[in-house]
Amino acid sequence: MTNKKIRVRFAPSPTGPLHMGGVRTALFNYLFARKHGGDFLLRIEDTDQTRFVKNAEQYIVQSLTWCGITIDEGIGAEPQGEYGPYRQSERKNLYRNFAYDLIASSNAYYAFDTPEELAKLREQGELSKQPFVYNYLTRKNLCNSLTLSEQEVAQRIANNEPYVIRFKMPENQDIQLFDEIRKEVHFNTKELDDKVLYKSDGMPTYHLANVVDDYTMGITHVIRGEEWLSSMPLHVLLYRAFGWETDMPKFSHLPLILKPQGQGKLSKRDGDKLGFPVFPLNWVGDEGETAAGYKESGYLPEAFVNMLALLGWNPGTEQEIFTMNELIDAFSLERVGKAGSKFDPEKTKWFNQQWIQRKSNNELALLVEPIIKQEGIDAPLAYIEKVCGMVKERAVFIQDLWLQANYFYKAPESYDPKVIEKRWNSSIPPILQEICSILESQTSFESIHLEETIKQYIHDNQLNMGQVFNCLRLSIVGTSAGAHLFDIFEMIGKQETITRIQKAIQVIQ
Numbered sequence: 001m002t003n004k005k006i007r008v009r010f011a012p013s014p015t016g017p018l019h020m021g022g023v024r025t026a027l028f029n030y031l032f033a034r035k036h037g038g039d040f041l042l043r044i045e046d047t048d049q050t051r052f053v054k055n056a057e058q059y060i061v062q063s064l065t066w067c068g069i070t071i072d073e074g075i076g077a078e079p080q081g082e083y084g085p086y087r088q089s090e091r092k093n094l095y096r097n098f099a100y101d102l103i104a105s106s107n108a109y110y111a112f113d114t115p116e117e118l119a120k121l122r123e124q125g126e127l128s129k130q131p132f133v134y135n136y137l138t139r140k141n142l143c144n145s146l147t148l149s150e151q152e153v154a155q156r157i158a159n160n161e162p163y164v165i166r167f168k169m170p171e172n173q174d175i176q177l178f179d180e181i182r183k184e185v186h187f188n189t190k191e192l193d194d195k196v197l198y199k200s201d202g203m204p205t206y207h208l209a210n211v212v213d214d215y216t217m218g219i220t221h222v223i224r225g226e227e228w229l230s231s232m233p234l235h236v237l238l239y240r241a242f243g244w245e246t247d248m249p250k251f252s253h254l255p256l257i258l259k260p261q262g263q264g265k266l267s268k269r270d271g272d273k274l275g276f277p278v279f280p281l282n283w284v285g286d287e288g289e290t291a292a293g294y295k296e297s298g299y300l301p302e303a304f305v306n307m308l309a310l311l312g313w314n315p316g317t318e319q320e321i322f323t324m325n326e327l328i329d330a331f332s333l334e335r336v337g338k339a340g341s342k343f344d345p346e347k348t349k350w351f352n353q354q355w356i357q358r359k360s361n362n363e364l365a366l367l368v369e370p371i372i373k374q375e376g377i378d379a380p381l382a383y384i385e386k387v388c389g390m391v392k393e394r395a396v397f398i399q400d401l402w403l404q405a406n407y408f409y410k411a412p413e414s415y416d417p418k419v420i421e422k423r424w425n426s427s428i429p430p431i432l433q434e435i436c437s438i439l440e441s442q443t444s445f446e447s448i449h450l451e452e453t454i455k456q457y458i459h460d461n462q463l464n465m466g467q468v469f470n471c472l473r474l475s476i477v478g479t480s481a482g483a484h485l486f487d488i489f490e491m492i493g494k495q496e497t498i499t500r501i502q503k504a505i506q507v508i509q
Contacts, residue, residue, distance in 0.1 A: 006038025007220050009074070010064075011045045011210070014056035017283035017291055018063045021225065021257045021266065024308040028254060029223045030069045031309070031331040038220070042074040043213060044087045047203050053286060063280040067301050068324050083217040088209045095204035098212050098242070099165045099197055103145075107241035108197060110145040110163045112156055117143070135193045136171045165198035167207075167234065167241075175233045180221075180252040180333050187233040195234055207231060211238045214249055222249045223333070226340075229253040252333050255312045256340035266343050276345040280304065298397025300359070303352040311341040321354055353396045364388040368401040375402070377409045386491065390483045405483070408491055411500050412478025415508055419480045423470045429505045431461075431468060432475065436498050445494050447486040454486075475504030 010026040012018060026042075033040040042064070044057055061076035073081035080086055088095075102108035111134075118134075125132035132138070139146055144166070145153045157163070173189040197208040204212075214222060232251055239248040257266045260274060268291060271278040281293035294304045302323070309327050310320070313336050322330065356364065365384040372379055391405045438457055442450065454472075458465050473485050476497065482488065489497045 004218070004220050006033055006036040007041065007218050008033045008038060008223060009041040009043050009214070009217065009219050011043040011213075011224075012060055013045050013048065013051070013206075014053055014060065015048070015051040016053050016056055016285070017279045017281075018056075018060050019268075020278050020280065020294075020304075020308065023063060023067060023280055023304075024257065024311060025223065025225055025254060026064055026069055027067065027305060027308055028313070028331075028333075028336070031328055032221065032223060032333065033072075034328040035331050039072040040070070041081070041083075041217065041219075042071045042076050042086070043217070044075050045206060045209065046087055046089045047206055047209050049089070049201070049203065055284075055286065059281065059283065066280060066295055067305050088204070088213065091209070091213070092202060092204070094216070095209055095212055096198065096202070099204065099208060102167070102197070102238075102241055103165065105241065106168065108165050108167050109139075110153055110157070111139075111166045111194075111196075112143045112148075112161055112163050114162075133193045134166065136169060136190070139166075139194060162200040164196045164200055166194040167197050167238070169194050169234075170237070175236065177232055177236055177251070179229070179232070180250055181255075181336050182229070182253060182338055185229070185232070189233070189237075192233060207234055207238070211235050211242075215239070215242070215244050215247060219249050221252065223252045223254065226253050226256050252336070255337055257311050258340040258342045260343055260345060262340075262342045265340075274345060276348070298399045299348075299352050300355045300398070302358075303348070303355040306355070307348045307351045311343065312336055321351075321358070349396050356392055356395050356398070356401075359392070361385040361389040361392070364392060364398075364401060367398050371399060371402045372409060375406070375409070379409055383408075383491075390487060390491075404481075407477040407482060408488065411496070411503065412476075414478060415474055415504065416479045419470060419474045420508060423467050423474070424508055428467075428471050429509060431463065432471065432501050432505055435468075435472070436501050439489075439494060439498055442494070445490055447484070447490040450489050451486040471504075472501070474508075475501045 008029040010022075010029050012022055012026075030040045032038070042061070044060075046052055046057075057075065061071070064071060064076065071077045073083070074086040085091055099108065103110070118132075121132040121138075134142070141147070146168075148156075169192050170189045175187045175189065177185050177187070179185050195207050196205050198204050213219075232253070235251075236248065239245050258264065259266050259270050266278060268278050271292075277292040277294050277297050279291050279293045280295060282296045283289075283291040283293065295301070305324065305327070306320075306322055309322060309331075313331065315322070315330050316335055317330075319326075362381075362385055365381055365388050368388065369379075369381065369384055372384065387405050387408045388401055391401060394404055395401050435454060435457065438453060439445075439450070442453065455465070457463075458468055469485060470480055473480060473482060476482075476485070476488055476492075492500075
């Protein structure tokens with residue numbers, strides 16, 4: 001571990017909603033920073049202005065906030081910090097100067113090839129089945145400052161001809177690198193192309209901006225997705241070209257989150273097809289396109305975070321339920337695996353069910369109260385708390401605390417025909433009328449007392465206990481499911497209980 005203060009960053013591009021894979025990357029960075037007393041930065045990498053989506057940055061901050069991931073520095077922090085600005089679009093001049101430094105040290109060069117010329121070379125490569133790559137072999141025959149004279153280059157620049165700045169990849173050089181998760185990784189520069197570092201629109205590419213920002217912001221550890229592993233040799237070579245190798249961060253590339261069947265990276269299409277969200281929050285795009293989020297689908301942030309943490313990281317114990325603080329204490333990069341982890345929608349539901357049971361009745365009541373109000377019902381919070389306590393063991397989602405308990409708040413509007421067919425007959429109405437009379441005469445309307453009283457009545461009259469109870473439940477709930485029958489009686493009160501039974505007698509008859 002470095003002696004410097006740990007500084008990590010999450011650096012998403014604002015090109016749309018934040019995928020759960022991105023949230024996991026942010027989470028692992030956050031856990032690592034907190035474990036070692038470091039800083040967690042949020043930086044927005046908006047160098048590709050053609051893909052910029054205006055709502056995406058706000059969505060990223062809101063998603064991390066919902067997950068309980070606190071931003072120490074950067075976008076979303078207040079104040080943002082001393083290393084800003086933290087949007088790459090606001091740091092353009094900084095990158096340009098560093099790009100020119102690379103040209104001065106012969107580690108980069110101007111390239112004047114037009115998009116049309118490069119497109120033609122790619123077409124020719126496809127026809128000859130030899131894909132065109134701008135590298136140490138082809139650059140010798142292309143229009144760049146390596147083949148043009150200094151005077152020609154100066155004249156083209158003076159004439160405002162469009163150009164890009166490309167990195168001059170060393171020829172046939174073996175590069176041995178170390179990844180904290182994957183250990184030794186090897187590359188040869190002959191397999192790599194001369195990446196564009198600075199574009200003709202005056203913006204840097206991801207590669208230049210990423211390295212310059214990490215260095216100037218004092219980032220000590222880069223923890224990012226597996227898809228960036230192939231960029232690692234270029235980034236390391238850039239550090240060397242700038243003379244920053246002693247300040248180079250340690251790299252860790254996280255494994256992919258795979259489809260439930262294990263074949264390929266998890267995508268929005270998989271969620272749409274199989275019926276689960278892949279984004280933390282609901283998303284509405286610039287053109288009205290929508291995507292479901294975990295929050296609005298009834299998941300708790302603790303459950304979402306708990307599930308994500310165990311995708312690729314093994315705590316080394318049988319423990320599965322972790323608070324954020326427990327994750328911080330237990331987390332280490334050494335226990336992050338190389339192989340991709342299959343996403344399991346059913347296991348995610350299980351996590352949510354477990355976390356609902358861990359929540360206090362008051363916490364759950366505050367979460368479900370807005371749903372109840374949307375239904376036009378104004379119930380006291382204390383009443384909602386009691387209901388949550390009675391049904392939370394069966395709830396998988398927050399909305400289940402309403403869907404599986406709405407009979408506590410309103411009388412049924414219909415009655416299950418299957419129960420009617422199986423249990424209801426002409427003998428039931430007079431029995432229920434007699435029970436109404438018994439209930440009316442009770443001075444105590446506590447569940448235990450009511451159960452003893454009604455059971456005694458059924459026993460004394462040699463009635464079918466199951467049939468009577470099922471018809472009572474049908475009258476109160478509308479189905480054969482629900483909480484303990486006499487607990488419902490006590491909760492809704494004497495008058496409502498009797499009113500519901502008499503309504504059922506009238507409607508079903």
